[in-house]
Amino acid sequence: MNSTEKAKQGKETAQLPVSGFEIDRHTAIVIVDPQKDFLSPDGVAWGAVGESVIENNAIGNIETLFRLGAENGIHVFVSPHYYYEHDHGWQFEGTLEKLMHNINMFDRGDQLNVEGFEGSGADWLERYKPYINDKERVTVVSPHKVFGPENNDLVLQLRKQKIDKVILAGMSGNLCVESHMRELLECGFEVAVVGDATGSAKLPNLDGDQAAQTNFVMMASEVYTTSQLEIVLESRKILAEE
Template sequence: MNSTERAMQGKREAQLPETGFEIDETTAILIIDPQNDFLSTEGVAWPVVGESVTENGTIENLETLFKLGADNGIHVFVSPHYYYEHDHKWYFEGALEKLMHNIKMFDRGDQLNIEGFEGSGADWLPQYKKYINNKDNVTVTSPHKVFGPENNDVVLQLRKRKVDKVILAGMSGNLCVESHLRELLECGFEVAVVGDATGSAKLPNLDGDLAAQTNYAMLASHVFTTKELVGVVES
């Protein structure tokens, strides 16, 4: 039993109500940080997220979501994470912000400089590029800087597309994905999460994936598995 299944079993045993989530023309998919530094075995975060990503099948499941959107006319939004040179001049950071800066995670020169971007840790995982480059079906928002979407244009882009319902997935589960979930809920969106299309850091005595899956079960309208979501959309 993986973390998603354990969390959902815990929800049932705790008798939390199922609120339901119906997919309609106001529904979009939002994928957080589908980037090399999280999802490539060469990425700087792989040593701590690789176990969770592998257990959940995150890489394959995210590709399934990109394809599901393309094949079924569901618009896909991508919220990336970039750090520019000026971001390294901040006077203070939280623990994980400091770690990300120290290991040069998601680093780029500046907003207008893409030198060295291709194949870097900030770039998309290669198998996702054919989907993300389809601008008719995918919108890439401005980058978020800490964890949530409060300082990028995710909410604006969703509203301008008349999106009311969001299917959320990506990296990392207990940080950026959960932070997007909480903010979107506060902004009045109906939000579901694809639990096995996320992954989180695992450290001694700290299981980010289990924490994330627990909070998804408590906060989201529904927690899908990738297989379940495909079945609902294609039925």
């Protein structure tokens, strides 16, 4: 058998196993960066991510996740992205870090006050605020600074609530959401992703959404659509009532 035949046989036989994901009382929803700079046409990143956000119906689907959390007793954690004035003094930056600093993405004055926060690009979408402001059902953790949660307190807050399973969504897919997925997996969490409750930059010759969706499937225990997750939760509710 030559190398071409072996490669063909490998493609035919290499089926990804199905891990599955069981939602229980140790499960939380984590939503990354549900902020105006990503999710509003007025946001500074909309020109890059807007096409994908619209295609996925990400704005509405993220709102559905907040609602499903409230209706099903699943705690929601929000991992936001903020840059304070002193963050602009960094001595080196990666490509997207540099872009975010250049366009003043997620900017706030300082961490000790919220002056100028309301309505800014760092603020939440208005339609999410009734959920996020419900302190009993939603926890907003400290901000991450690059892409992943390594330098905020998300993992600490999940552990303190005895969470070991995470349903993950938010912005942007191939950067912050994927980085959160990778770190949570490395920390021993079981992770499912809601693929259409996210969006990514689409640029000439670069499709961040396609990259994200590929890696979600290859790494997460389950990739749901928002509708599929809603059906799963409804079934779980019915079984609990029987």
